[in-house]
Amino acid sequence: AQTVTQSQPEMSVQEAETVTLSCTYDTSESDYYLFWYKQPPSRQMILVIRQEAYKQQNATENRFSVNFQKAAKSFSLKISDSQLGDAAMYFCAYRSNTNAGKSTFGDGTTLTVKP
């Protein structure tokens, strides 16, 4: 079974600085997708960024980018120029393309942004 590990329960960053959230996963599959979701205090789960495992190029969405290391099974999220609105819990998720679409989520990292 696939597992997703977020080793940092909590992180903090100064406003305008850069922070990296780590995520590792364990799988024997070669075809899968990885996601980062943001959950602010409102509890709404919001997609931040998505990466296809077959793509070598790291995904980027404005201030958010990933460092995808397929061999190491690592998928970290970098937030540049952190803003107060970035404060939230961040979840890393794995989705299989060979296991009928089943998803596995990490335990989450709570990010605090200090003004």
Add this chain to the structure above:
Amino acid sequence: DAGVIQSPRHEVTEMGQEVTLRCKPISGHDYLFWYRQTMMRGLELLIYFNNNVPIDDSGMPEDRFSAKMPNASFSSLKIQPSEPRDSAVYFCASSFNRVETQYFGPGTRLLVL
């Protein structure tokens, strides 16, 4: 599109009562997921459907929980009888296919007294 719609947004009930949570997925999405989120256990996948058919219900905690998807635009999660340990936020999510992004509803906050 209005996104994934869940109702009710909040539910307070007494132990032993039946609770039904409802979900309307995004039109055209053929995967639907039910998750439960608690402080102790994090985000747990309870069950998911593909084209209205349950694919994996191994996350359903016990027989008190059941889920249905009678058509492409509606799913329900029922707890009967409810217990205080069922208190959680229940999310419904849908996706276009088995690899696309899951879009989450706003969640139902359930409190069982």
